[in-house]
Amino acid sequence: MSKRVKLTAIGLIAAFTLSACSNTGPANTNSGSTPPASGNTNTTEQVAVDPFAKYEEPVTVSLGRSIDPNYKYEGSDTAEDNLYTRWLKDTYNIVINHEWEAATGDYAQKVSLAIGSNDLPDAMLVDESQLRQMVKADQLADLTEVYEQHGTERLKQIYDSNPGLLESVTFDGKLYALPETTLPSAPLTWIRKDWMDELGLSEPKSLEDLEAIAQAFIDNNMGGPNTVGVVGTQQGGSLYSTFLSSSDHYMNLSPVFFAKDAYPGIWIEDENGQATYGSTTENTKQALTTLRDWYAKGILDREVGLRKSSQELLTSGQAGIFFGPWWSPYNLMDSIKNDDQANWRPYAAPLNEEQQFNSNQATGSTFIVVKKSFKNPEAIIKMLNIHVNEKQESYKEAVGKEMTSQEIPLFLIMGLGDQLEYAVKTTQKVLTGELELEEVDKANYGFTYEIASHVKEIKTEPFDNYDIQYWDKETNPDFFPHVYSHLNGGSTFVDADIQWTRSLATAQTKTMQSRWSNLKKLEDEIFLKIIMGSAPLEEFDTFVEKWNQQGGKDITAEVNELK
Amino acid sequence: MLNRGAYKHYYVMLLPGLIWLFFFNLLPMYGVLMAFKDFNPGLGIMKSDWIGLENFKYMFQLDDSRQVFQNTIFIAALKMAGNLITPLIFALMLNEVKNRLFTRSVQTIVYLPHFLSWVIVAGIMLDILSYTGPVNQVLAMFGSEPILFFANERIFPWMVVLSDVWKEFGFAAIIFFAALTSINPEMYEAAAIDGASQFKRLLHITLPSVIPVAILLGTLSLGNVLNAGFDQIFNLYNPSVYSTGDIIDTWVYRAGLLDMQYGLATAVGLLKSVVGLVLIAISYTLAYRFANYRIF
Numbered sequence: 001m002s003k004r005v006k007l008t009a010i011g012l013i014a015a016f017t018l019s020a021c022s023n024t025g026p027a028n029t030n031s032g033s034t035p036p037a038s039g040n041t042n043t044t045e046q047v048a049v050d051p052f053a054k055y056e057e058p059v060t061v062s063l064g065r066s067i068d069p070n071y072k073y074e075g076s077d078t079a080e081d082n083l084y085t086r087w088l089k090d091t092y093n094i095v096i097n098h099e100w101e102a103a104t105g106d107y108a109q110k111v112s113l114a115i116g117s118n119d120l121p122d123a124m125l126v127d128e129s130q131l132r133q134m135v136k137a138d139q140l141a142d143l144t145e146v147y148e149q150h151g152t153e154r155l156k157q158i159y160d161s162n163p164g165l166l167e168s169v170t171f172d173g174k175l176y177a178l179p180e181t182t183l184p185s186a187p188l189t190w191i192r193k194d195w196m197d198e199l200g201l202s203e204p205k206s207l208e209d210l211e212a213i214a215q216a217f218i219d220n221n222m223g224g225p226n227t228v229g230v231v232g233t234q235q236g237g238s239l240y241s242t243f244l245s246s247s248d249h250y251m252n253l254s255p256v257f258f259a260k261d262a263y264p265g266i267w268i269e270d271e272n273g274q275a276t277y278g279s280t281t282e283n284t285k286q287a288l289t290t291l292r293d294w295y296a297k298g299i300l301d302r303e304v305g306l307r308k309s310s311q312e313l314l315t316s317g318q319a320g321i322f323f324g325p326w327w328s329p330y331n332l333m334d335s336i337k338n339d340d341q342a343n344w345r346p347y348a349a350p351l352n353e354e355q356q357f358n359s360n361q362a363t364g365s366t367f368i369v370v371k372k373s374f375k376n377p378e379a380i381i382k383m384l385n386i387h388v389n390e391k392q393e394s395y396k397e398a399v400g401k402e403m404t405s406q407e408i409p410l411f412l413i414m415g416l417g418d419q420l421e422y423a424v425k426t427t428q429k430v431l432t433g434e435l436e437l438e439e440v441d442k443a444n445y446g447f448t449y450e451i452a453s454h455v456k457e458i459k460t461e462p463f464d465n466y467d468i469q470y471w472d473k474e475t476n477p478d479f480f481p482h483v484y485s486h487l488n489g490g491s492t493f494v495d496a497d498i499q500w501t502r503s504l505a506t507a508q509t510k511t512m513q514s515r516w517s518n519l520k521k522l523e524d525e526i527f528l529k530i531i532m533g534s535a536p537l538e539e540f541d542t543f544v545e546k547w548n549q550q551g552g553k554d555i556t557a558e559v560n561e562l563k
Numbered sequence: 564m565l566n567r568g569a570y571k572h573y574y575v576m577l578l579p580g581l582i583w584l585f586f587f588n589l590l591p592m593y594g595v596l597m598a599f600k601d602f603n604p605g606l607g608i609m610k611s612d613w614i615g616l617e618n619f620k621y622m623f624q625l626d627d628s629r630q631v632f633q634n635t636i637f638i639a640a641l642k643m644a645g646n647l648i649t650p651l652i653f654a655l656m657l658n659e660v661k662n663r664l665f666t667r668s669v670q671t672i673v674y675l676p677h678f679l680s681w682v683i684v685a686g687i688m689l690d691i692l693s694y695t696g697p698v699n700q701v702l703a704m705f706g707s708e709p710i711l712f713f714a715n716e717r718i719f720p721w722m723v724v725l726s727d728v729w730k731e732f733g734f735a736a737i738i739f740f741a742a743l744t745s746i747n748p749e750m751y752e753a754a755a756i757d758g759a760s761q762f763k764r765l766l767h768i769t770l771p772s773v774i775p776v777a778i779l780l781g782t783l784s785l786g787n788v789l790n791a792g793f794d795q796i797f798n799l800y801n802p803s804v805y806s807t808g809d810i811i812d813t814w815v816y817r818a819g820l821l822d823m824q825y826g827l828a829t830a831v832g833l834l835k836s837v838v839g840l841v842l843i844a845i846s847y848t849l850a851y852r853f854a855n856y857r858i859f
Contacts, residue, residue: 109820112821115604116604116819116820116823117604118604118605118607129823133823134604134605136603136605137603137605138603138605138606139604139605226695235689302709302711303693303711303714305802306693306711306713306801307689307693372605513822513823513824516822517817517818517821517822518625518626520822521627521802521817524805525802525803525806528801528802528803529802529803532711532714534714534715550626
């Protein structure tokens with residue numbers, strides 16, 4: 001659920017980050033410089049290739065695709081056959097064929113299965129661990145040359161503006177994947193401000209403030225007799241974002257750890273500059289102590305880790321506090337629909353003792369990979385070109401509306417590094433009239449232009465107050481989630497002074513491959529037990545000892561070599 | 564010796580089953596090689612390097628594996644016992660009720676849960692037994708603190724067994740009902756004339772008649788002693804009950820599919836299969852000895 005909305009949301013930003021000043025004109029089907037449909041990987045001399053040329057013969061690209069089962073396509077369209085894919089076929093002769101489809105939640109598993117059985121589609125989206133596994137297994141096509149030859153100016157410009165991105169997917173000098181340009185994200189604390197106002201509470205700064213607010217919500221039965229103070233992780237979820245899976249901190253407990261200067265799940269430097277695993281530090285123990293205390297007092301959801309859906313608590317109005325990134329409002333639409341007083345506001349809190357707001361930098365990202373034996377790797381580059389450049393005339397006629405990750409095959413978030421900040425600031429200025437709509441840099445920030453052009457229909461006065469009563473939800477319900485998320489969530493995030501910590505390792509090292517599932521089990525089990533009070537706090541020290549014994553020590557040494 | 568021609572049509576009828584067995588059970592067996600290899604998906608099973616018993620050695624080094632095997636056997640054994648005794652008692656009790664309409668409807672109702680998938684049943688269970696759910700509300704009336712049934716290591720395996728028995732006993736009872744209807748009513752009449760009470764009739768006629776069926780079912784289920792039910796536990800468990808609730812299949816799932824340790828996961832799975840095979844062989848021998856039941 002969360003991942004879907006995030007993808008759709010951020011996806012739109014990307015879809016609109018289109019260049020108007022691209023030098024490359026629309027494809028000319030009669031162009032004499034059209035390269036042959038296949039075999040141009042071995043072109044030795046640099047022929048000027050038209051990156052938008054239409055194939056003479058249809059080229060079929062088979063994909064493994066993640067499908068959101070709840071997404072509503074237009075008419076009888078599907079992920080495989082929709083406005084976008086038909087246009088792709090008509091204009092470029094690229095035929096999309098789904099080798100398999102998996103629901104969003106099962107996708108990672110299905111990819112692992114495809115890797116393990118070496119039964120791969122021509123191209124698909126994978127995560128970092130899977131990418132490395134595939135590189136190791138020598139399953140991937142070397143994209144260095146096709147990227148050089150067929151990538152458009154625009155595509156290269158995007159990657160160049162995100163330094164280090166292509167280097168991270170280059171192994172032994174070979175480019176093996178096309179990475180996403182991830183938007184930064186930190187978990188904010190989301191609180192029902194209408195409840196706070198009713199009880200005369202002020203916004204939280206510290207963990208203690210947050211605890212007091214949660215306690216007040218519970219004592220006053222703000223969400224009915226079973227009010228849940230702070231929403232926790234659901235069944236199968238992780239207590240915090242790790243270096244292998246970030247899920248953007250949505251509905252986990254990361255902020256409590258950050259407020260104690262603890263970074264569980266990632267690799268950090270200790271005071272001596274040595275790599276150390278964040279989950280084994282004293283600070284993490286402190287944070288667990290707080291969570292354990294919250295759980296005992298009934299402030300933290302008693303069913304943390306057991307609940308089938310934590311989202312349910314928000315929708316039903318049973319809880320008033322959760323942690324999530326700036327885009328969380330995309331997932332709050334049901335809550336607002338059920339209760340139009342539900343005034344969710346984000347806070348860059350809780351702060352640590354030095355009054356700083358900490359976060360780890362989400363490392364999760366998505367990569368396009370191409371099967372080694374695929375005959376037309378340039379078709380994949382071409383698809384990405386089409387995705388990031390301004391579409392040719394036929395697009396307006398054939399598609400003409402916003403497409404999401406559900407329609408666009410091999411969808412990646414592609415954009416310049418500062419797009420969120422630009423979107424928020426510019427939209428604010430357009431709203432107050434400080435900036436004319438025409439002044440928005442439509443070429444580089446297409447989605448900002450879209451948001452800015454709708455903002456006046458949606459945001460009512462006062463413009464600097466984002467409480468729910470000052471919004472018009474009815475006039476343009478399609479754009480409401482976008483504008484609401486960007487202004488309500490985005491602005492708080494962009495304005496926050498965040499102290500970032502990045503993981504020293506972002507993929508599995510050699511020893512991890514054999515030991516990690518065991519170590520992770522150890523960690524997940526003992527942390528949840530400590531929080532729920534079914535294991536004494538001292539078990540943490542036993543955990544650290546065991547963790548080091550069972551391979552953690554060797555892994556730490558490997559990570560030390562990495563940096 | 565025998566006129567083989569007369570049996571021809573039986574062999575034809577057997578064919579679809581054999582084809583299925585070949586493609587889905589025999590053919591995939593070569594994947595077992597992965598347990599002895601450093602499996603690299605790019606090279607495929609054949610070309611990956613042999614590493615002998617490395618995966619097995621590592622498996623026995625892990626603290627996890629012993630615990631996981633213990634959990635599996637514990638849960639599976641309790642389930643076997645529960646799924647044998649509960650339906651037997653239930654069938655015997657219902658057999659004493661003479662109202663046909665009543666027995667029929669009860670039978671139908673109790674076997675319905677069998678057809679629900681664990682995803683659904685687990686959702687219902689988690690709701691009913693949640694912190695503020697109906698069960699804890701009732702407990703609260705008696706002054707008890709709410710219990711988180713699925714987050715308590717001691718209770719969890721029992722909840723697994725109980726919910727499984729609840730879901731399956733109705734269906735398992737069908738076999739016992741069949742056995743009960745095949746008892747010759749004349750025996751009851753004769754016993755009644757001889758002055759046997761209803762309880763005596765149950766003890767000396769009904770019970771001895773269904774015991775062979777019970778023994779047969781019991782021995783046949785021995786082969787499942789390492790199958791503790793993946794779908795069920797996967798939908799019910801969480802990290803805080805790993806110590807008693809993590810079973811071989813859930814462990815293999817996490818190691819193999821989520822962490823891509825193909826070789827290790829295959830080794831554990833293979834060990835499970837080998838133990839299962841041995842147990843099946845034993846159970847068939849026992850079934851032949853005690854219930855005079857043979858397949859071959």
